[in-house]
Amino acid sequence: MEKFYTTTAIDYVNGAPHIGHAYEKILTDVIYRHFTQRAEDTYFLTGTDEHGIKIQKTAAEKDISPKEFCDMNAQKFKDAWKALDIDYSQFIRTTDEQHAEIVQKIFKKLVEKGDIYKHAYTGLYCSGCEAFLSEKDLTEDGLCPDHMKKPEVVQEENYFFKLTKYKDAIIKHIKTNPDFIVPSFRANEVLNQLENIEDISVSRVKSNVNWGIPVLGDEEQVIYVWIDALSNYITALGYDPDGNSSEKFKKYWPANVQVIGKDILKFHSIYWIAILMALELPLPEHILAHGWITIDQTKMSKSLGNVISPTAVLEAFNLDIPDPFRYYMASAAPCGKDGNYSDEDFKEKVNAHLANSMGNLLNRTLSMLVKYFDGEIKPEFLGKNELEEKALETVKAIRHHFDYFEVQEAAQKIIELVDITNKYVTDNAPWTLAKEGKMDKCGEVLTNVLQVMTVISSLIYPYCPNIASRMAEQLGYDLKTKLDDISCNSLRAGMLIKKEDIKPVFLRMDSELADKKK
Numbered sequence: 024m025e026k027f028y029t030t031t032a033i034d035y036v037n038g039a040p041h042i043g044h045a046y047e048k049i050l051t052d053v054i055y056r057h058f059t060q061r062a063e064d065t066y067f068l069t070g071t072d073e074h075g076i077k078i079q080k081t082a083a084e085k086d087i088s089p090k091e092f093c094d095m096n097a098q099k100f101k102d103a104w105k106a107l108d109i110d111y112s113q114f115i116r117t118t119d120e121q122h123a124e125i126v127q128k129i130f131k132k133l134v135e136k137g138d139i140y141k142h143a144y145t146g147l148y149c150s151g152c153e154a155f156l157s158e159k160d161l162t163e164d165g166l167c168p169d170h171m172k173k174p175e176v177v178q179e180e181n182y183f184f185k186l187t188k189y190k191d192a193i194i195k196h197i198k199t200n201p202d203f204i205v206p207s208f209r210a211n212e213v214l215n216q217l218e219n220i221e222d223i224s225v226s227r228v229k230s231n232v233n234w235g236i237p238v239l240g241d242e243e244q245v246i247y248v249w250i251d252a253l254s255n256y257i258t259a260l261g262y263d264p265d266g267n268s269s270e271k272f273k274k275y276w277p278a279n280v281q282v283i284g285k286d287i288l289k290f291h292s293i294y295w296i297a298i299l300m301a302l303e304l305p306l307p308e309h310i311l312a313h314g315w316i317t318i319d320q321t322k323m324s325k326s327l328g329n330v331i332s333p334t335a336v337l338e339a340f341n342l343d344i345p346d347p348f349r350y351y352m353a354s355a356a357p358c359g360k361d362g363n364y365s366d367e368d369f370k371e372k373v374n375a376h377l378a379n380s381m382g383n384l385l386n387r388t389l390s391m392l393v394k395y396f397d398g399e400i401k402p403e404f405l406g407k408n409e410l411e412e413k414a415l416e417t418v419k420a421i422r423h424h425f426d427y428f429e430v431q432e433a434a435q436k437i438i439e440l441v442d443i444t445n446k447y448v449t450d451n452a453p454w455t456l457a458k459e460g461k462m463d464k465c466g467e468v469l470t471n472v473l474q475v476m477t478v479i480s481s482l483i484y485p486y487c488p489n490i491a492s493r494m495a496e497q498l499g500y501d502l503k504t505k506l507d508d509i510s511c512n513s514l515r516a517g518m519l520i521k522k523e524d525i526k527p528v529f530l531r532m533d534s535e536l537a538d539k540k541k
């Protein structure tokens with residue numbers, strides 16, 4: 024695989040990031056890091072979506088300029104992703120100058136092509152959705168079903184994008200590419216939505232919404248939400264509608280996978296695809312629509328007061344690395360399904376998987392190597408590894424899961440390998456072998472386990488980069504090994520580790536030691 028380009032949705036900056044936003048960024052980061060183990064060249068884009076009436080209103084309430092408000096909140100997203108070790112290549116803000124300029128050019132090109140036209144319109148606008156809704160989208164009481172607010176009646180002359188022109192081509196694309204929308208069960212939903220699509224409004228009158236990118240040559244209009252927001256995926260790379268796109272754009276576009284939440288699938292699998300078709304650009308290979316994260320099985324909402332910030336979780340549990348939270352979030356739900364966060368479940372799951380099963384396995388195996396062999400792997404310990412087949416099978420299975428972006432399912436495979444290896448230790452009881460003086464066999468068992476631990480460190484790396492590098496360090500293993508080169512014989516004969524260098528890679532969250540560290 025030569026290149027891999029992935030993107031996330033860009034978040035609204037009305038408030039601070041919550042764990043729903045974090046879920047998406049972690050999921051994408053895990054996918055991205057996995058593909059750095061497969062592709063030559065990789066790129067990961069995330070960012071913030073900063074224009075629109077909501078920002079304009081909130082900033083006005085706070086008596087600051089929209090830009091100041093966006094600067095403040097965009098920083099909160101950047102800080103949170105740093106704390107979570109989200110290894111993005113670029114953070115785009117829709118207020119970036121380059122973005123705004125390219126969006127204007129894209130708009131102009133589509134006007135010239137006849138795909139954008141001006142039209143007087145009366146519509147129902149929900150500022151929560153930043154979208155026009157049709158009567159049939161509303162509840163019986165005429166409210167927006169997502170925001171439970173009455174939409175405003177807006178009467179304006181706006182620019183419209185000819186979405187209907189691309190309807191048949193989009194239907195054809197979805198039908199002939201069954202893996203375009205992931206998971207595939209969502210494709211039918213999109214095909215149903217396509218039945219009733221109409222052309223969409225892509226600008227607003229400046230007197231109603233002024234916090235947006237102005238339409239070139241029409242001072243009275245600003246480009247409204249979706250053309251601005253969706254274009255970020257190509258403006259970030261340096262796309263130029265006039266034919267002078269950057270090398271970066273040529274190298275990375277089309278995206279391999281664009282990760283978004285299920286609530287905005289329609290915009291990505293219909294609007295975005297139509298815009299790309301209108302620009303005559305290649306389409307992304309996959310759109311991955313993830314599910315939603317609930318808190319204690321309840322929808323997160325400001326009114327319920329149950330919105331959780333990802334950094335608050337790290338602080339509450341005094342975590343010095345984000346790995347446990349990343350692991351928990353990334354394995355919160357099967358691909359495309361909803362997941363749940365609860366403090367109790369978080370603690371239990373990461374203690375069981377990362378501390379008790381995985382961390383302990385490495386710790387006690389290294390300790391036995393020191394106890395019985397002064398930390399040395401002797402040449403006679405190396406040979407056919409009874410665990411090799413299972414370990415390499417796991418690598419293959421994980422690769423397969425990631426081909427379908429099944430991040431939780433892949434994590435389960437890693438833990439299965441950890442469990443099998445733990446069972447191998449119990450079954451072979453190296454402590455008994457040592458007591459009985461069967462030292463070669465004892466050394467062989469320990470070495471076999473440590474070889475598998477190198478594989479496990481590579482596999483857990485996308486989820487837990489810090490724990491993986493702590494493991495690799497103690498094993499003297501190069502974490503940069505590509506998935507294709509993973510083997511069960513990375514460790515060579517010689518001194519592996521001294522007693523004082525053995526450290527737990529992750530402490531149980533409620534252990535005394537972890538408490539002391541706090």
Ligand code: MSP
Pocket residue numbers: 031032033034035036042043044046047072252253255282283284285286287314315316317323
């Ligand atoms: N700005 C638009 C996206 C434009 S993309 C060109 C937007 N922003 S958002 O802040 O509302 O949502 C950003 C992403 O976070 C979306 O993919 C959305 O699905 C996701 N999530 C927001 N709340 C979520 C949960 N509770 N759980 C999981 N993901 C959720 O939409």
